[in-house]
Amino acid sequence: MPRLDERLKAVARSIRCDTHLDVGSDHGHLLFALLKSGRVSRGIAIENKQRPYLNSRTTLADVNADVRFGEGLAAANPGEADSLSICGMGGRSIVRILSEYPDRVPSQVILQPNQRIHLVRRWGYENGFTIAGETWVGTDRIFEILHFVRQTTGDGDFVDPAYEGFDLETAFHFGPTHLRQRAPEFLNRLQEERHYFGQFPHRQPETEHRLRMIAQILGLDNH
Numbered sequence: 548m549p550r551l552d553e554r555l556k557a558v559a560r561s562i563r564c565d566t567h568l569d570v571g572s573d574h575g576h577l578l579f580a581l582l583k584s585g586r587v588s589r590g591i592a593i594e595n596k597q598r599p600y601l602n603s604r605t606t607l608a609d610v611n612a613d614v615r616f617g618e619g620l621a622a623a624n625p626g627e628a629d630s631l632s633i634c635g636m637g638g639r640s641i642v643r644i645l646s647e648y649p650d651r652v653p654s655q656v657i658l659q660p661n662q663r664i665h666l667v668r669r670w671g672y673e674n675g676f677t678i679a680g681e682t683w684v685g686t687d688r689i690f691e692i693l694h695f696v697r698q699t700t701g702d703g704d705f706v707d708p709a710y711e712g713f714d715l716e717t718a719f720h721f722g723p724t725h726l727r728q729r730a731p732e733f734l735n736r737l738q739e740e741r742h743y744f745g746q747f748p749h750r751q752p753e754t755e756h757r758l759r760m761i762a763q764i765l766g767l768d769n770h
């Protein structure tokens with residue numbers, strides 16, 4: 548039985564439903580563990596590359612899973628899954644997959660972007676979802692996991708109350724839950740990032756922007 552690493556274990560803890568859909572299943576380990584542990588009773592894996600598709604088929608051959616070769620949610624049907632995960636991709640790719648077929652996105656969505664997490668939070672905010680959970684794992688490399696729950700179909704009027712009182716851009720980057728909780732581990736992480744990037748005399752505008760937001764969160768006048 549494949550063992551999940553800390554990152555996928557953290558993802559799995561947010562999933563419990565009847566049918567779960569995993570886009571970009573690759574090795575198929577997440578669905579396998581979810582099925583074997585009884586957290587889900589049926590799985591759908593979607594892959595758009597031949598080798599990972601075959602790997603998923605091998606891993607999921609003897610469990611209740613449907614492995615499909617296809618491009619994102621083009622290979623899914625509306626209403627067939629209760630929850631969806633997309634893990635280990637950049638935020639831009641994740642948002643593209645979610646936005647291509649909005650009617651195929653179930654009401655529970657668990658996302659683990661490797662970069663550009665702000666695009667993913669913005670997607671949830673603009674599409675009628677609330678953040679039900681934000682967690683992170685790792686030390687040298689941090690992996691963030693977001694759990695979204697649909698509240699409306701995104702008619703533009705609904706606002707996730709988690710963002711109330713925060714500058715939106717800052718909250719998209721750092722997470723409204725983390726900003727509200729201000730846990731010591733979170734604040735330490737920001738201090739470390741500030742220290743790390745502070746060493747470089749020349750920084751990209753994107754990094755400067757991030758450092759300004761970090762300074763604001765930490766209550767420092769300038770960085």
Ligand SMILES: C[S@@+](CC[C@H](N)C(=O)[O-])C[C@H]1O[C@@H](n2cnc3c(N)ncnc32)[C@H](O)[C@@H]1O
Binds near residue numbers: 555594644
């Ligand atoms: C870096 S791997 C992550 C695998 C696994 N989800 C994890 O977190 O360990 C990303 C996988 O997503 C697949 N992928 C990327 N874009 C996709 C798309 N649009 N539709 C289906 N699969 C996709 C890739 O082929 C690759 O196997």
